[in-house]
Amino acid sequence: MSSSTDSPTLTTETTQLSPQPDTETAKPTKKITLKSSDNQIFEVEESVAMEFATVKSFFEDSPSSTDIVPLPNVTAKPLSQVIEFCKEQIKFKANPDEAQKKKYNAEFLTEKSDKDLVDMIPVANYLEIKDLLDVLNQAVADRIENKSVEYVRNFFGIDNDFTAEEEAALRREHAWAYEGVDED
Amino acid sequence: MDSTSQPLWSSLPSDLLFNIANILDTRIDLLSLRAVCNSWRSSLPLPPKAPLLKLPFPIDPNNPNLNSNRHGHFALIESFSFSLEPINRDPKRTWLIKIQESESGNVILKDPLARYPLAGLDHLPKVLNLLDYRVKEISKGYYVEFVEQGKAPYPSIFVNEMKSCISIKQVAVSSSFDKIGDDGFVVLVIYNGGKLALWRMGDEKWSTMNDILEGYVYDSVAYSNGKFFAIAVNGLTISIDPAKASFEIMEVAPAKPRSGFGHGDTFKYLVKWFSDLFLIEKYHEDLFYWSESDDEDDYHIKFKIYKMNDEVCDWVEMDGLKDVILFLGDACSFFVWAKDFAWWKGNCICFLDYLFMGSGSDGPGSEAGIFDFEDGISRRLSKFSSCSKLFWPPPSWLKHYS
Numbered sequence: 001m002s003s004s005t006d007s008p009t010l011t012t013e014t015t016q017l018s019p020q021p022d023t024e025t026a027k028p029t030k031k032i033t034l035k036s037s038d039n040q041i042f043e044v045e046e047s048v049a050m051e052f053a054t055v056k057s058f059f060e061d062s063p064s065s066t067d068i069v070p071l072p073n074v075t076a077k078p079l080s081q082v083i084e085f086c087k088e089q090i091k092f093k094a095n096p097d098e099a100q101k102k103k104y105n106a107e108f109l110t111e112k113s114d115k116d117l118v119d120m121i122p123v124a125n126y127l128e129i130k131d132l133l134d135v136l137n138q139a140v141a142d143r144i145e146n147k148s149v150e151y152v153r154n155f156f157g158i159d160n161d162f163t164a165e166e167e168a169a170l171r172r173e174h175a176w177a178y179e180g181v182d183e184d
Numbered sequence: 185m186d187s188t189s190q191p192l193w194s195s196l197p198s199d200l201l202f203n204i205a206n207i208l209d210t211r212i213d214l215l216s217l218r219a220v221c222n223s224w225r226s227s228l229p230l231p232p233k234a235p236l237l238k239l240p241f242p243i244d245p246n247n248p249n250l251n252s253n254r255h256g257h258f259a260l261i262e263s264f265s266f267s268l269e270p271i272n273r274d275p276k277r278t279w280l281i282k283i284q285e286s287e288s289g290n291v292i293l294k295d296p297l298a299r300y301p302l303a304g305l306d307h308l309p310k311v312l313n314l315l316d317y318r319v320k321e322i323s324k325g326y327y328v329e330f331v332e333q334g335k336a337p338y339p340s341i342f343v344n345e346m347k348s349c350i351s352i353k354q355v356a357v358s359s360s361f362d363k364i365g366d367d368g369f370v371v372l373v374i375y376n377g378g379k380l381a382l383w384r385m386g387d388e389k390w391s392t393m394n395d396i397l398e399g400y401v402y403d404s405v406a407y408s409n410g411k412f413f414a415i416a417v418n419g420l421t422i423s424i425d426p427a428k429a430s431f432e433i434m435e436v437a438p439a440k441p442r443s444g445f446g447h448g449d450t451f452k453y454l455v456k457w458f459s460d461l462f463l464i465e466k467y468h469e470d471l472f473y474w475s476e477s478d479d480e481d482d483y484h485i486k487f488k489i490y491k492m493n494d495e496v497c498d499w500v501e502m503d504g505l506k507d508v509i510l511f512l513g514d515a516c517s518f519f520v521w522a523k524d525f526a527w528w529k530g531n532c533i534c535f536l537d538y539l540f541m542g543s544g545s546d547g548p549g550s551e552a553g554i555f556d557f558e559d560g561i562s563r564r565l566s567k568f569s570s571c572s573k574l575f576w577p578p579p580s581w582l583k584h585y586s
Contacts, residue, residue, distance in 0.1 A: 140204050145208065146318075148319075149315055152217060158193055160220075162221070173215070174219065176313075177290045177311050178291055
């Protein structure tokens with residue numbers, strides 16, 4: 001785990017692979033600074049930050065703001081993954097290629113741990129990134145499909161908090177009693 | 185917990201949970217999600233059970249075999265095939281069961297390959313609790329059964345009336361029961377030994393397809409990618425579009441030469457898997473198919489499998505099933521990945537046949553055989569002891585409660 005002293009700033013510049021589709025030349029891309037709840041700073045291009053409806057409305061409400069955008073509900077790790085995803089999506093917006101996009105999304109999700117996925121969902125929800133939320137929900141559903149309750153609990157990192165009485169009520173809902181068995 | 189700075193899932197708004205719940209396909213998965221913790225149980229409603237759906241009876245009021253004093257309705261019944269595995273144990277053994285929910289809220293355990301209820305339930309715990317096992321829904325099947333009404337005693341049912349008016353050979357439905365609110369819910373059945381009839385939600389009568397398709401005898405029906413498919417004994421395959429008020433019929437694949445010998449005992453099955461439609465042809469290779477061959481364990485029952493190719497609009501024969509297993513039952517057929525049944529054979533078909541009847545043993549699977557694509561030979565399921573255990577007897581790790 002990288003601590004916040006190692007890399008306080010993660011920028012997006014170095015991974016800009018495809019040329020900007022924007023033909024207006026020499027327009028320096030504006031950067032937006034985001035701050036996670038664990039005080040890490042993320043500098044992202046404006047176009048990426050505008051994918052986050054929450055951030056977008058922050059600027060719509062206060063257009064002149066040049067401050068750092070605080071994201072009190074978001075920790076650094078899922079935020080960095082969400083940024084990574086949105087950067088790619090912007091490329092696909094510029095050059096639509098459904099097959100490539102599908103492929104990228106599938107790879108992005110496959111390499112994530114269960115915990116990564118589970119942690120990204122509230123972030124995508126808070127930042128209101130609908131596309132990401134949809135693919136994350138699907139990925140989670142795929143992973144918990146056909147699994148036992150215990151597995152699903154571990155998957156989400158949730159403890160069994162049922163009291164003995166509630167557990168008994170729960171078990172009744174999950175019981176199959178058969179028709180046609182003779183009563184004693 | 186290392187995620188203290190991250191909001192805990194159990195305390196998140198229920199919208200996030202609903203989003204995931206909405207994608208889960210099966211009731212069993214929804215039940216599992218609900219059983220995770222207290223707050224999830226209170227936010228997720230209990231998934232609804234299948235409604236009891238009444239269909240009109242009779243399909244053809246002019247059938248001369250129909251007893252005019254016969255009153256009642258057809259009931260559309262949904263059954264589920266599940267695999268059960270012990271939790272936290274090497275799933276060396278899976279138990280395959282089929283259940284149907286009854287009106288009382290209990291379940292009826294059925295033979296996984298056949299349509300009749302299981303006997304010999306005294307071997308089983310009185311209650312199976314789904315929380316004690318890893319339960320996977322493998323497939324859904326539909327049956328249409330006649331429910332007698334009116335004043336008892338009911339008129340006795342003779343063979344001709346049973347065959348032509350009461351017994352429904354196969355059923356396909358246009359969406360699952362949970363989406364039954366849709367007006368477009370349509371049921372396609374094979375009745376009277378091989379005729380087609382359709383019923384749309386809200387209709388008082390069945391629409392029979394006999395005028396248009398006179399003379400054809402149908403073996404199997406399926407619903408795939410928004411359309412119904414039906415295959416006749418001669419291989420003619422048609423599609424019916426349930427979205428069209430007039431049930432538009434199209435020829436999908438032409439009739440084709442029959443496989444194997446003779447006229448009897450060939451049977452075609454349509455089975456859907458993911459978005460593909462498969463045709464499985466079962467036939468006997470030999471005039472004396474009932475005689476046993478040199479090796480007394482071998483039977484002359486053969487299979488061919490085809491996949492529907494939408495581009496050429498015809499069935500394309502496949503070279504076996506490779507890493508897949510097909511279970512071919514009476515109105516409940518389904519594919520599974522061989523890797524999910526690792527202790528079972530891959531590249532094979534498990535099927536019912538009357539040749540396997542009367543083997544001396546009873547219980548599900550006793551009338552089943554396995555066709556192996558590798559050597560092209562059918563054998564009794566009981567010859568493969570690790571495979572037959574999938575059905576019977578019930579596994580020792582089932583939990584008994586006193």
